[in-house]
Amino acid sequence: MTALEEPTHRTATDRDTRAELVVVGNGMSGARALEEILARGGDEMFAITVFGDEPYGNYNRILLSEVLANAAGQVVDNDDVDGDDEDELFLNPRAWYDDNGITLHAGVRVVRIDRHAKVVYGDDGSVTPYDTLVLATGSRSFFPPMDGMWASDTELTPGVFGFRSLDDATGMLRHVAGDAAMRSSTREDGKRSAVVIGGGLLGLEAAAGLQAHGLAVHVVHPTEVLMNQQLEAQASAVLRSKLEDMGMHMHLGVKTSEILLGDDGAVSGVRFTDGSTLGCDTVVVTAGIRPNIGLAVVSGLETQRAIVVDDRMRSVDDDDIFVVGECAQHRGEVYGVVGPLWEQAAVLADVVTGADPGAEYHGSRLATKLKVAGVDVAQMGVKSPERESDEFVQFSETGRGVYQTVVIRDGTLIGATLVGDISKAAALTQAFDSRSALPEERIRLLFDLGSADDGTSAADLPDDTQICNCNGVSKGDLVACVEGGAESVSACMAATRAGKGCGSCKGLVTEVVEAALGGEGAADPADSYYVPAIPMDKPTLMAEIRSRGLTSVSAVFEALAPDGKDHVGSKMGLTALLRMMWPDDVVDERDGRFINDRVHGNIQRDGTFSVVPRMSGGVTTPAQLRRIADVAEKHDIPMVKLTGGQRIDLLGVPKEKLQEVWADLDMPSGWAYGKSFRTVKTCVGTDFCRFGLGDSTQLGIDLEERYKGIEGPAKMKLGVSGCPRNCAESMVKDVGLVAIEGPRWQIYVGGAAGATVRQGEVLATVDSHDEALRLVGRFLQYYREHANWLERTYDFVPRMGLEYLKAVVVDDAEGLADGLDARMQEAVDAYADPWATDQRERTPGQFHDALPIIPLPQVPVRSSSGSPA
Amino acid sequence: MTASDGVVSDGVVSARLGPVEQIPVGEGRAFLVGDEPVAVFRPRSGGLYALRAICPHRGGPLADGLVDAEVVMCPLHNHQFRLASGECVSGGGVADVDAYTATEEDGELVVSLRSPSG
Ligand code: SRM
Ligand SMILES: Cc1cc2nc3c(=O)[nH]c(=O)nc-3n(C[C@H](O)[C@H](O)[C@H](O)COP(=O)(O)OP(=O)(O)OC[C@H]3O[C@@H](n4cnc5c(N)ncnc54)[C@H](O)[C@@H]3O)c2cc1C
Ligand code: SF4
Ligand code: FES
Numbered sequence: 001m002t003a004l005e006e007p008t009h010r011t012a013t014d015r016d017t018r019a020e021l022v023v024v025g026n027g028m029s030g031a032r033a034l035e036e037i038l039a040r041g042g043d044e045m046f047a048i049t050v051f052g053d054e055p056y057g058n059y060n061r062i063l064l065s066e067v068l069a070n071a072a073g074q075v076v077d078n079d080d081v082d083g084d085d086e087d088e089l090f091l092n093p094r095a096w097y098d099d100n101g102i103t104l105h106a107g108v109r110v111v112r113i114d115r116h117a118k119v120v121y122g123d124d125g126s127v128t129p130y131d132t133l134v135l136a137t138g139s140r141s142f143f144p145p146m147d148g149m150w151a152s153d154t155e156l157t158p159g160v161f162g163f164r165s166l167d168d169a170t171g172m173l174r175h176v177a178g179d180a181a182m183r184s185s186t187r188e189d190g191k192r193s194a195v196v197i198g199g200g201l202l203g204l205e206a207a208a209g210l211q212a213h214g215l216a217v218h219v220v221h222p223t224e225v226l227m228n229q230q231l232e233a234q235a236s237a238v239l240r241s242k243l244e245d246m247g248m249h250m251h252l253g254v255k256t257s258e259i260l261l262g263d264d265g266a267v268s269g270v271r272f273t274d275g276s277t278l279g280c281d282t283v284v285v286t287a288g289i290r291p292n293i294g295l296a297v298v299s300g301l302e303t304q305r306a307i308v309v310d311d312r313m314r315s316v317d318d319d320d321i322f323v324v325g326e327c328a329q330h331r332g333e334v335y336g337v338v339g340p341l342w343e344q345a346a347v348l349a350d351v352v353t354g355a356d357p358g359a360e361y362h363g364s365r366l367a368t369k370l371k372v373a374g375v376d377v378a379q380m381g382v383k384s385p386e387r388e389s390d391e392f393v394q395f396s397e398t399g400r401g402v403y404q405t406v407v408i409r410d411g412t413l414i415g416a417t418l419v420g421d422i423s424k425a426a427a428l429t430q431a432f433d434s435r436s437a438l439p440e441e442r443i444r445l446l447f448d449l450g451s452a453d454d455g456t457s458a459a460d461l462p463d464d465t466q467i468c469n470c471n472g473v474s475k476g477d478l479v480a481c482v483e484g485g486a487e488s489v490s491a492c493m494a495a496t497r498a499g500k501g502c503g504s505c506k507g508l509v510t511e512v513v514e515a516a517l518g519g520e521g522a523a524d525p526a527d528s529y530y531v532p533a534i535p536m537d538k539p540t541l542m543a544e545i546r547s548r549g550l551t552s553v554s555a556v557f558e559a560l561a562p563d564g565k566d567h568v569g570s571k572m573g574l575t576a577l578l579r580m581m582w583p584d585d586v587v588d589e590r591d592g593r594f595i596n597d598r599v600h601g602n603i604q605r606d607g608t609f610s611v612v613p614r615m616s617g618g619v620t621t622p623a624q625l626r627r628i629a630d631v632a633e634k635h636d637i638p639m640v641k642l643t644g645g646q647r648i649d650l651l652g653v654p655k656e657k658l659q660e661v662w663a664d665l666d667m668p669s670g671w672a673y674g675k676s677f678r679t680v681k682t683c684v685g686t687d688f689c690r691f692g693l694g695d696s697t698q699l700g701i702d703l704e705e706r707y708k709g710i711e712g713p714a715k716m717k718l719g720v721s722g723c724p725r726n727c728a729e730s731m732v733k734d735v736g737l738v739a740i741e742g743p744r745w746q747i748y749v750g751g752a753a754g755a756t757v758r759q760g761e762v763l764a765t766v767d768s769h770d771e772a773l774r775l776v777g778r779f780l781q782y783y784r785e786h787a788n789w790l791e792r793t794y795d796f797v798p799r800m801g802l803e804y805l806k807a808v809v810v811d812d813a814e815g816l817a818d819g820l821d822a823r824m825q826e827a828v829d830a831y832a833d834p835w836a837t838d839q840r841e842r843t844p845g846q847f848h849d850a851l852p853i854i855p856l857p858q859v860p861v862r863s864s865s866g867s868p869a
Numbered sequence: 870m871t872a873s874d875g876v877v878s879d880g881v882v883s884a885r886l887g888p889v890e891q892i893p894v895g896e897g898r899a900f901l902v903g904d905e906p907v908a909v910f911r912p913r914s915g916g917l918y919a920l921r922a923i924c925p926h927r928g929g930p931l932a933d934g935l936v937d938a939e940v941v942m943c944p945l946h947n948h949q950f951r952l953a954s955g956e957c958v959s960g961g962g963v964a965d966v967d968a969y970t971a972t973e974e975d976g977e978l979v980v981s982l983r984s985p986s987g
Contacts, residue, residue: 565937566913566914568934568941569942572935591896591913591936592895595935603933605927605945607928607929844890844893844898845892845898850897850898850899850922850930850931850932851906851922851923851928851930
């Protein structure tokens, strides 16, 4: 992919009158400098050539943490990563270079600059002339000298990795995935483990990524303070306890002295300076980075820690050589995050193109927003007070893993650190950058106290407030995007790349764009209505319905809609609410139901329906399977499919055949169509699994038998796993149970792995099966009564707050528990299987075909071999 | 579904389709009028409305949609069409659907493939 047709590159541009611009280093700053140069008309001034020693287009290095964390991410295989890939990872795919007339030599390393002849030499033997040269060679991982680190002069010991490049990340992924199977048979516990040397940002990211692949992860850090570059001791301690809660093992104040090798020459462990050892099969070295200055050194440019530049981003020795990014040292500073690089690239482009020959870079005030192993961290300025007179405001809530401080000197903000909750980061950055006046009550910097509308809303931020640090996008850029016609948050994100770095600013991007789209008064009171046609939130609406005794949808419209009229978009929500409120007395108006709920199947694209019978806990029998097979054959079911919810879906059943199919199946409905309790996914648990701690299969069956078909504001999907290996994916379920030693059950709530992915949080840990059943029911009932229409638990749980839910549901702080339990019991008692009760038509023509004359099914039918027949 | 061959008068096909009660109040049902699939609705607020039964968006079955006094909402992707005129009111560049005339004569449903303008 990197083959060069000709070693010397002058030919193509010989007759070109444009000057030659050569960029060495195709990382984040090199590419950004190019974009800035093009934006100033640089393609007319220069014939541009880029050298990058990585064999790709330009990618977003920040996302490597995500690449590593994504199990089975698409980027695992090198061969897939050619520059044509539209993957989000790539900022500029190879086609971008072609489109802009830029010659890219990907995979070619520049080894020397001849400053007199003004040419650069590539390691492919090429010689390329330049008029203007840009060095953007970035940094590389630093490997502290240590026995066992290297297999040869250039190769690390198998199992040892740095964490800097895409190849590092894919190499690690391959190592982790590769021979896992083999190892698990040789290691008794089947568990692999990794040691991460260096607990800075990169180390913690690597640790989180490896942990996501199921490795036991040990972080070794030479001081007691993790991420000591960004955080002071207390902030670091909060982060540390969060990471330990996630199961990471910390070895602080300890140094590694040697990497131990097994008989196969691969890593088998590490030795610490105190002589103790720790077994592992993966070592990641994140002990710091070093700017790539070798090229500058051999070419006679002034280097100290990095290549020394002036305020125009030129080497102090050579006006034709510009330097940008992590390899540049400006006024003694070398930066290691992207924010400053964007500013440098803009100045460089101004000077190189002559757009503003006097442009100067004066250094960056560092304000960093990071997501460290899933924990939000924002840091700016000083970490802690430095003088006696400095004011220091400190807030810590260790239970929630939140820690915040601000440092104020002479009335201006000179530093702030936020861990766990960075909602105030934008306002603080603003105060920090502009040195603006601060509120008398300093605590207001961290909290919105009292009155509803104080605090800085997105709409109030000045235009030059930086919103996305990763990609250098200001509020003004986003507003301009909306003014330029973008109509959605995602359109603005696509156009500006805001939110596409570490992602920590997505919430703020959304606020800014929504404010810009909505103009003034962006908060629409209608947002709080339970359904659009009735101007009331859910508690008010329920109180009205109860006090007036309204038991039908039409009665609710008549009594409570302002014009007394019915409204299509409000019917489903009201039907669900009334069925929840009056389990025995609701008036069944079929026209208030969505078609799925009228005929108890999920409508398909061609107007047919799916039939998914209940298989509690995903357990079936040979007889049941035989029956399903017979029914499928008898009715020519076009597709029989195993669902993601551990049961069997018969797809493509015409409406008028539904009753017959149900009768032949003689199985209860699985409610795959409703805003209701759906399935409980289980693992094999104690019955068969050699690791099982609790009988997950039985608990799953019992949960499903008890709460089957209970309707609510949105679907409820559960999972039960027999041990923390969590094979039933319980942590990403609305309610998930995981057996732990004891055996006890951890009850997770608010998880999701659909359009939104969220890890559930532990509501409670209980001792018995019965207690688990009861508490799940109580949580579900609370959710049914308090969640908005279509609000899944992944939104509901964070909205209510876990602590509050614990207080109400587990500790019964408000005395609601008995009532919740009783109302859930009523719902359970009122349950009737809809397939059985609707064997007789409920309304005329309930099962009549609604698309006459169109032959069914209309969707492609698959033969048993899997290809469309 | 009920089919009827339809009668042609003044160049317009129309058909008597049986008792109005075949359509539950607040819902719609599909019929064939000649060759034309027609969805007939009986909103709670009164009246009878007929639209071509096939959603112009992606062929969804309009007779299965939820209705209120003014519109029917297709069950597949929630586009909304005016019962009285077939006009698509949900945007997105979706075409209007043909509207026909539905009346009740002696308790019987009569649909003619004539636009209900008059
Ligand atoms: C059949 C099934 C796919 C399969 O073949 O595996 C399926 C099929 C549909 N899913 Fe699903 N989902 C199925 C499992 C899932 C899962 C996995 C699971 O349940 O463990 C998820 C992720 C978990 C979750 O619920 O978030 C899932 C997340 C969704 C979502 C996103 C929901 C969200 O709030 O993020 C939708 C869209 C929606 O509900 O608005 C959706 C919507 C749909 C709909 C109903 C499409 C629609 O809106 O009409 C599909 C109906 C097909 C049909 O006729 O049954 N389906 N869907 C799975 C049925 C499982 C079952 O046995 O009941
Ligand atoms: C895993 C990870 C996570 C990060 N997360 C964040 C974050 O959340 N926020 C943040 O602000 N920053 C983060 N960073 C730091 C950020 O990625 C860097 O600051 C940024 O990439 C530096 O850009 P650069 O262009 O100076 O160097 P690089 O992006 O490293 O680019 C330099 C390029 O030059 C090439 N090169 C070097 N020498 C030569 C040569 N002689 N010839 C040809 N090519 C050469 C290199 O191969 C490389 O491709 C992260 C970094 C990593 C590794
Ligand atoms: S993922 Fe999309 S296409 Fe697949 S079943 Fe779910 S909704 Fe349908
Ligand atoms: S088919 Fe009717 S809205 Fe899409």
